[in-house]
Amino acid sequence: MSTKTALWFLIIGVILALLFLPPKLIISWGLGIGRHNDRVLVGTIGLLVAVVSAYRLLRPTLAENSK
């Protein structure tokens, strides 16, 4: 994964993690798709993608050596 791709994934992950916001706020934005539980699971995956991307950006040499 290149640095640019990792940066994109970090942004996407952080946006998805916004689904952790209170259900009422999410619904008021018109994004109340599915149950709160399901949205939190999508947010969790987003958070995970963001964390791994951040790790990749912080330790580029480790990622390069693993190839």
Next chain:
Amino acid sequence: MAWLNKQVLAFSLIVTLAMNGFDMLFHLLEDTAVHLGYVAVKFTVIFLTVFLIVHIMGRGKEQGIVTSITGPAIFYVYYRYASPTLDRTLFKLDENVTYLFLHAAFLGIAYYLTHSLSQREGTMSQPIFKALLASLAASTLEMGYHMTVLTPTLVSELKVFESVSYIYLVLAVTFALVLVKEAFWSSGWIHLGASMLLIGLAGGLTLWMAGWSFSLLDSVVRAILLGIAYSLTEASA
């Protein structure tokens, strides 16, 4: 798909299965219920954590520590935020922050065992690690099968087991079979299919003879599960 490395996938699966095996055994010993929904979310989060980190950052001590902290921490975050819609009378296990450390320890051990398996080829500890991982994976698959098929209720729980000894039997049978196989039959991809078949059949037959299989189909499914657990362990090394 070139990006979907077979070994990375097997490594991630075996680490996740072993971690969940440790965790479910702990819950059984603690006499707390293990719900299917709870296990499913934990399995998904831990698997994705291991897979993404191994796929992007590779395997190693540092990656193992990061994985052991990240996976349980993100699962804990899910657990806290999903609270408005989770039935807290059923899902109250992981409100205790101690479980975060416990999950991290289980994941760390599972990661260490799996990583060591590929690093210490030819050493005495390798067959033991392989047997331990295969037996933990087999017990997790068995418990998953029990929750989804044998007790297909809305909220399945492992309390339906009459005693924990049944899971001990699955653990012991798989552990012994893999050790015997490692001692008398050199490992390798040529023998994998035959080993899978033998371990699966012997395991299914033992469980059936011990009176823990409800039907012939049940024995066949268990034989397949044992075979899958073994082949995943072999593929991750």
